[in-house]
Amino acid sequence: MLIEIDFRDKRPLYEQISDRLKRLIEQGVIGKDELLPSVRALSMELSINPNTIQKAYGVLDRDGYSYSVAGKGSFAADVSALLPARREAFYHELDEVLKRAPALGIGVADVTEHVRGVMKKGEQYDTDH
Amino acid sequence: MLIEIDFRDKRPLYEQISDRLKRLIEQGVIGKDELLPSVRALSMELSINPNTIQKAYGVLDRDGYSYSVAGKGSFAADVSALLPARREAFYHELDEVLKRAPALGIGVADVTEHVRGVMKKGEQYDTDH
DNA sequence: CAACTGTACTATCAGACATAGTACAGTTAG
DNA sequence: CTAACTGTACTATGTCTGATAGTACAGTTG
Secondary structure, eight states: OOOOOOTTOOSOHHHHHHHHHHHHHHTTSSOTTOBOOOHHHHHHHHTOOHHHHHHHHHHHHHTTSEEEETTTEEEEOOGGGGHHHHHHHHHHHHHHHHTTTGGGTOOHHHHHHHHHHHSOTTOSSOOOO | OOOOOOTTOOSOHHHHHHHHHHHHHHTTSSOTTOBOOOHHHHHHHHTOOHHHHHHHHHHHHHTTSEEEETTTEEEEOOGGGGHHHHHHHHHHHHHHHHTTTGGGTOOHHHHHHHHHHHSOTTOSSOOOO
16 A cells, blocks of 8 residues: 555665655654555565565664564654755756756756746645745 | 766666766767767676677667667767656655655755755856756 | 574576677668 | 787587476365
């Protein structure tokens, strides 16, 4: 349900799974200290080898998105500490995309207009940063 | 000179080479119908196997960035026909990045301001699209 | 105790990437 | 015509990553 595998995606399964879980934790769908599905349960649900799930969970732990306790399970970590780094990564990715604009004849006005068109929701109180 | 390999990059060599050449052709550094370096010459210059260069050139041909003639060489194609598709791909990639903004507390104003800060050059005559 | 949890191995298979070597057909300058 | 270039097409090999399979062990919990 929460996790779905796209077999058309060329990325490795463990990366798809870890990325999907990262976003669920970032967005608060999985709250702080909430129990994640067990390695074996998720491997059953997705029909994927447990080792592959374990690898994905290892990435989550390593990147600070979860903490695991043998015998208990894996839990969502407090991601507020990761916010500055994630914002920096966001602007870096944004810059990489914007680099291509000039060669396409796309200007500042085009981009800003497009941005306003896409990001129009949930902006009642979030405009002050 | 025009092409450089970054061995820290995890992407395959042939992809680095084809991407680099695509941008050179996109930006007009290599003009329409201009002769690209030969497979063997480029393999010597970069100290890379000719088969790897051939694979990169195959990608260029397949994606419409070049056309090759046995005995003569590979030439830059007319990329103007690719412009609409490239613009569409640009906005698609942009949207993918922007999706993450709300979860980071980054609003429209933040993004547009950042965009203006980054894309300030060459905007004297390109603002009308 | 039984059934769960994460974790750590080894082994195997498949595919992608890169290299090496050879070969062939078309083009061009001499 | 010949020699030297061009792209192209193979086969073979080695390496690495991703994924699977199976087993095992330690900690937690009802």
